[in-house]
Amino acid sequence: MREAIKFLTNIFSQQCQPGDYVILAAKRGKSWKDIPIKFGSDLKGELREVFKTYPPEKYDLYWSPMPFSQPRRQNQYSVDTKFLAQDIDECEDPSALDPKPSYIWESSPNKYQGLWELDRYIEEGEYTPLNKALAAHIGCDDCFDFAHVYRIPGTVNHKYKNTPAVGLPSHTKAVYKPKNLRKAVGGVTTTPDKGKAHSDAPAASGKGTLTERKIYAKYSIPKKVRDLLALESLEGVDRSGTIWYVENSLHELGMTPQEIIYLIKNSVFNKYKGRRDEDSRIQKELEKIISGEIPDPGHEESSLMRTSNYEEVMGNCNTFEGWLVKGFWGRRSHGIVAGMPKCFKSTLVHDLVISVASGQPFLGKFPVLEPGPVIVVQNENADYIMKDRTEKIILDRGLVGEAERITTKKLHVEFPPDLPITFLNQQGFTLSNEDHRRQIESLIKEIKPVLVVFDPLYLMFEGDLNSSKELNPVLNWLLGLKTEYKTSVMVIHHYNKGSNQQALRGGARMAGSVMLYGWVESAWYLTKTDEDEEGPPNQGVDLAESSGSSTITLTREFRMAGNYPDLDIHFEMGEIGNPSYRVTVGAAGEPHVTIKTLEDEVLGILGNSNAPVTKRALRESLGVDMGAIRKALDNLMKSKKIVPMDKGYTISKR
Numbered sequence: 001m002r003e004a005i006k007f008l009t010n011i012f013s014q015q016c017q018p019g020d021y022v023i024l025a026a027k028r029g030k031s032w033k034d035i036p037i038k039f040g041s042d043l044k045g046e047l048r049e050v051f052k053t054y055p056p057e058k059y060d061l062y063w064s065p066m067p068f069s070q071p072r073r074q075n076q077y078s079v080d081t082k083f084l085a086q087d088i089d090e091c092e093d094p095s096a097l098d099p100k101p102s103y104i105w106e107s108s109p110n111k112y113q114g115l116w117e118l119d120r121y122i123e124e125g126e127y128t129p130l131n132k133a134l135a136a137h138i139g140c141d142d143c144f145d146f147a148h149v150y151r152i153p154g155t156v157n158h159k160y161k162n163t164p165a166v167g168l169p170s171h172t173k174a175v176y177k178p179k180n181l182r183k184a185v186g187g188v189t190t191t192p193d194k195g196k197a198h199s200d201a202p203a204a205s206g207k208g209t210l211t212e213r214k215i216y217a218k219y220s221i222p223k224k225v226r227d228l229l230a231l232e233s234l235e236g237v238d239r240s241g242t243i244w245y246v247e248n249s250l251h252e253l254g255m256t257p258q259e260i261i262y263l264i265k266n267s268v269f270n271k272y273k274g275r276r277d278e279d280s281r282i283q284k285e286l287e288k289i290i291s292g293e294i295p296d297p298g299h300e301e302s303s304l305m306r307t308s309n310y311e312e313v314m315g316n317c318n319t320f321e322g323w324l325v326k327g328f329w330g331r332r333s334h335g336i337v338a339g340m341p342k343c344f345k346s347t348l349v350h351d352l353v354i355s356v357a358s359g360q361p362f363l364g365k366f367p368v369l370e371p372g373p374v375i376v377v378q379n380e381n382a383d384y385i386m387k388d389r390t391e392k393i394i395l396d397r398g399l400v401g402e403a404e405r406i407t408t409k410k411l412h413v414e415f416p417p418d419l420p421i422t423f424l425n426q427q428g429f430t431l432s433n434e435d436h437r438r439q440i441e442s443l444i445k446e447i448k449p450v451l452v453v454f455d456p457l458y459l460m461f462e463g464d465l466n467s468s469k470e471l472n473p474v475l476n477w478l479l480g481l482k483t484e485y486k487t488s489v490m491v492i493h494h495y496n497k498g499s500n501q502q503a504l505r506g507g508a509r510m511a512g513s514v515m516l517y518g519w520v521e522s523a524w525y526l527t528k529t530d531e532d533e534e535g536p537p538n539q540g541v542d543l544a545e546s547s548g549s550s551t552i553t554l555t556r557e558f559r560m561a562g563n564y565p566d567l568d569i570h571f572e573m574g575e576i577g578n579p580s581y582r583v584t585v586g587a588a589g590e591p592h593v594t595i596k597t598l599e600d601e602v603l604g605i606l607g608n609s610n611a612p613v614t615k616r617a618l619r620e621s622l623g624v625d626m627g628a629i630r631k632a633l634d635n636l637m638k639s640k641k642i643v644p645m646d647k648g649y650t651i652s653k654r
Contacts, residue, residue, distance in 0.1 A: 001051045004154035015082040020067040026054035036071030056156045062149035078124035086140045088112040102174045105153040106167035121217035137185040330522045334482045334489040339526030364627045372450035373420035379459040392581035431474045455492040468515045525555040598632045612648025
């Protein structure tokens, strides 16, 4: 029922406000039951419970696309809506209807149901005559009542003996202005407002009460203005220029000052929130903008530098939101992981991804402070490489349920069933493709990740990386993902080619415009001690990361949290099919203890001891973390070089 829940949540979220009721219905035989749900933050959870209580295999399931002010499916309790709905009888191609539905699904064999999306709210008095005219225009059944119910896409139709499935919806993306829809269908006459109650004013009749829904129903507000009013943060937004544009646009629509003030007051642009003179301050600012006393900041004549008072500066000041992974990536931060090819960039990021998704410490020791879902968009490595890399890491972290050894180099690994990682692999994704970007945003809305990874930039950007004009829109979009969806964004990138590059530090070595270096908020810069001078690869697969042993130096920079000490990270990775994966971390420049050398050290300590040696004693003697000690001991026991004895370990006497 995942797709059904996704669809219902999408429709309800576009038009419902907290306190509204959405109503489903279940039918079995002649028994019928309405199921009201109060719209809120856990809508998906509520829907899941409905489908558990009334499984589609046993019940015919229906829904009303319209919201209500009370838990009763009656016209008198209708709440303004953004959708018209119709039953569509036999129709060879419902997408060919004019005007075409925004959403279409097959409810019965060769019978369909559909929704027509509007760009603003309409009330029941406007809904009923418009939907009636739409039905007559396209030849639908007389099912234009506001409280009518429709079959839920993805459920089962028990009306037929063979119980066919109700089809999943197709989305034509058509959106209509009510006035244009009236012209298209013709014959529309309005009915008077019956004074129904609204959920955002339950104690009153709804008449004369100023609400956001009523304002949106009254005016066709441009999408750009609606999107700006819906912002949750001013990060990266020029408030002066944007508020000028928004308030002027609303004024030109014919809105009253009271209506404009109401919308601004409940938006992120209200910098006077909580003050006693909140309303008067907003009104004064509005009057200055409308009168022209405050000129258009974007106008050519407005070229003077603008000044800000203390209140304006402090009100827009960003603060550090804490850590996603402590000391390694900021929470809700954007930035870049960069280095030469073969520096294990993708591997190290993949290790971080698995740690964030699982909540396990990064590299076995660094805490994840905001675990959650992760989306990985990558165009470089083939599926089998990603699968192999995942197997290696989750096995090393002990995240598998079972691991069955097939040969000395091959394992059958049971993946964690609940690891919330979504891969978009080898999709030909490009950051300049608007359709691709919309798909990413839809996926983010659905999954709500705490981290989104793009790997690598040079395969996802079709323009000139050295052109700030071409690069800037892409960087702004990535920044917008972080701001709008409250997630972290990580982009993997390459260094420039050239021997003179080694003299430069970190971000100054990245390929492309210096804008990249200035854009980052969190950054990793990776170098190898024996770094060669290969440039960005022309091939789609960086095979060198599939296996091998190498030590890289990790430089960490954080715009709002300062710099952290460099670390040396030593990788040992088996080739494809070999599950070997070992990572050790130490301060830059210090000698590294690999698993192999650690085993030798352990054998030396045990050989010189007359009594069994505990894990704790080994850790204190060798100065490495307990995880590495355990792995070395496990390897030595498998090879029968040591045996456990008296809570400790000793050399095998065989």
